[in-house]
Amino acid sequence: EIADAAEALLGAGGVKVGGALRGRHVLVTSGPTHEPIDPVRYIANRSSGKQGHAIAAAAAAAGARVTLVSGPVNLPDPAGIAVHHVETARDMLAAVEAALPADAAVFAAAVADWRVAAEAGQKLKKDGNALAPLALTENPDILAGIARRAEGRPRLVVGFAAETQNVVAHAQAKLARKGCDWIVANDVSRDGGHQSGIPGGVMGADSNAVHLVSAAGVEHWPTASKAEIAQRLVARIAVALGPQESQS
Amino acid sequence: EIADAAEALLGAGGVKVGGALRGRHVLVTSGPTHEPIDPVRYIANRSSGKQGHAIAAAAAAAGARVTLVSGPVNLPDPAGIAVHHVETARDMLAAVEAALPADAAVFAAAVADWRVAAEAGQKLKKDGNALAPLALTENPDILAGIARRAEGRPRLVVGFAAETQNVVAHAQAKLARKGCDWIVANDVSRDGGHQSGIPGGVMGADSNAVHLVSAAGVEHWPTASKAEIAQRLVARIAVALGPQESQS
Numbered sequence: 001e002i003a004d005a006a007e008a009l010l011g012a013g014g015v016k017v018g019g020a021l022r023g024r025h026v027l028v029t030s031g032p033t034h035e036p037i038d039p040v041r042y043i044a045n046r047s048s049g050k051q052g053h054a055i056a057a058a059a060a061a062a063g064a065r066v067t068l069v070s071g072p073v074n075l076p077d078p079a080g081i082a083v084h085h086v087e088t089a090r091d092m093l094a095a096v097e098a099a100l101p102a103d104a105a106v107f108a109a110a111v112a113d114w115r116v117a118a119e120a121g122q123k124l125k126k127d128g129n130a131l132a133p134l135a136l137t138e139n140p141d142i143l144a145g146i147a148r149r150a151e152g153r154p155r156l157v158v159g160f161a162a163e164t165q166n167v168v169a170h171a172q173a174k175l176a177r178k179g180c181d182w183i184v185a186n187d188v189s190r191d192g193g194h195q196s197g198i199p200g201g202v203m204g205a206d207s208n209a210v211h212l213v214s215a216a217g218v219e220h221w222p223t224a225s226k227a228e229i230a231q232r233l234v235a236r237i238a239v240a241l242g243p244q245e246s247q248s
Numbered sequence: 249e250i251a252d253a254a255e256a257l258l259g260a261g262g263v264k265v266g267g268a269l270r271g272r273h274v275l276v277t278s279g280p281t282h283e284p285i286d287p288v289r290y291i292a293n294r295s296s297g298k299q300g301h302a303i304a305a306a307a308a309a310a311g312a313r314v315t316l317v318s319g320p321v322n323l324p325d326p327a328g329i330a331v332h333h334v335e336t337a338r339d340m341l342a343a344v345e346a347a348l349p350a351d352a353a354v355f356a357a358a359v360a361d362w363r364v365a366a367e368a369g370q371k372l373k374k375d376g377n378a379l380a381p382l383a384l385t386e387n388p389d390i391l392a393g394i395a396r397r398a399e400g401r402p403r404l405v406v407g408f409a410a411e412t413q414n415v416v417a418h419a420q421a422k423l424a425r426k427g428c429d430w431i432v433a434n435d436v437s438r439d440g441g442h443q444s445g446i447p448g449g450v451m452g453a454d455s456n457a458v459h460l461v462s463a464a465g466v467e468h469w470p471t472a473s474k475a476e477i478a479q480r481l482v483a484r485i486a487v488a489l490g491p492q493e494s495q496s
Contacts, residue, residue: 042292
């Protein structure tokens with residue numbers, strides 16, 4: 001079935017996906033967003049962008065036309081991929097909408113749920129009222145917004161979930177709430193991460209242990225490099241999209 | 249006088265400070281701090297660490313023993329320098345105190361003035377009360393804390409000020425308030441920065457236009473690379489500390 005077909009595409013070496021996405025447009029988001037507090041301060045998520053960039057690279061290697069929308073990361077732009085650099089969640093949404101239509105969209109970015117309600121034009125000073133609590137407002141929900149589009153929805157919409165507890169249950173709830181097709185869930189707790197004691201465990205690391213959550217059930221993928229996770233996901237995307245249309 | 253003596257040390261090429269700090273211990277902080285909100289989110293300052301790292305490297309090139317306390321940056325550790333990597337303002341203060349005594353301390357880090365009052369142990373969820381304003385609490389004031397020490401104060405304490413308006417006036421007020429000897433002030437406004445329109449102007453850029461503010465007055469330094477600013481500052485530090493003690 002689907003997993004077997006993807007395994008066949010992957011091959012024993014885990015890399016034989018060449019051409020499986022030829023003729024497809026795959027949209028990938030990656031990295032964190034930065035939400036300004038004032039000209040010198042911002043709220044950020046921990047996200048290196050390594051997983052999202054690896055997915056973009058794997059999709060390109062599989063023959064797809066890839067659009068990568070990336071928050072601030074310290075990674076080179078993958079070769080041969082159109083990269084749109086953004087800072088805030090609102091910028092990211094605009095770049096994503098501008099990139100549609102797409103056959104598949106993989107939202108691997110760690111988008112800030114909230115931004116500061118009123119960004120200060122000048123640097124906030126300690127004196128006076130600057131210690132007032134920081135009022136927050138909800139950011140646009142890029143994943144749900146795209147997954148629930150009446151028109152122009154990518155055929156396959158994949159979200160990511162970074163959780164510190166009840167990882168699979170939260171991912172299943174997120175799948176239903178967002179209206180997407182798959183959730184790739186990681187445990188980013190100190191314990192769930194298998195790396196040394198840095199906060200956020202998997203964040204910034206080169207390997208990852210994930211669960212693929214869909215309406216069909218939950219698959220627990222073996223711990224693997226982010227490049228291997230990307231190849232596995234891309235193989236699954238190729239199977240889900242089916243044989244490409246004839247190019248003639 | 250002092251500026252002339254420093255110019256003489258610098259030499260026409262701006263680089264002849266070798267040996268001027270031999271036998272001295274110079275403590276430098278650099279980079280931003282990250283203040284956790286929960287395991288995946290944090291508040292950060294815009295700071296590449298380039299200026300602080302350049303000062304550490306210049307002090308080492310001038311013969312000093314250098315301790316560099318650095319927040320999260322994407323820069324290599326300068327060769328031959330003991331680097332202590334920290335994340336939060338509290339971590340940075342502890343590392344600074346552990347590094348004393350020092351002959352001179354240069355606080356180039358962009359330390360967060362505030363941290364979140366109650367860091368969440370688990371990832372905050374959108375549902376429920378997570379949109380409550382983020383309560384903040386003041387971080388320790390590393391510059392003032394060291395500058396006002398009764399015992400073990402470095403002979404020369406240098407602070408930095410990143411300002412978006414009234415740059416010199418704010419720096420003079422900061423000098424008095426913190427009890428330090430010099431403030432190196434930069435204008436990080438969109439207009440004050442001379443770089444392209446990225447928020448924070450000078451942040452992350454390779455050059456810098458600064459003012460050196462002390463009880464003696466204000467010097468406006470010419471725009472120069474961060475390495476040149478660092479050499480100029482190190483030459484001034486060498487003059488201020490005076491001839492080194494005999495090594496015999």
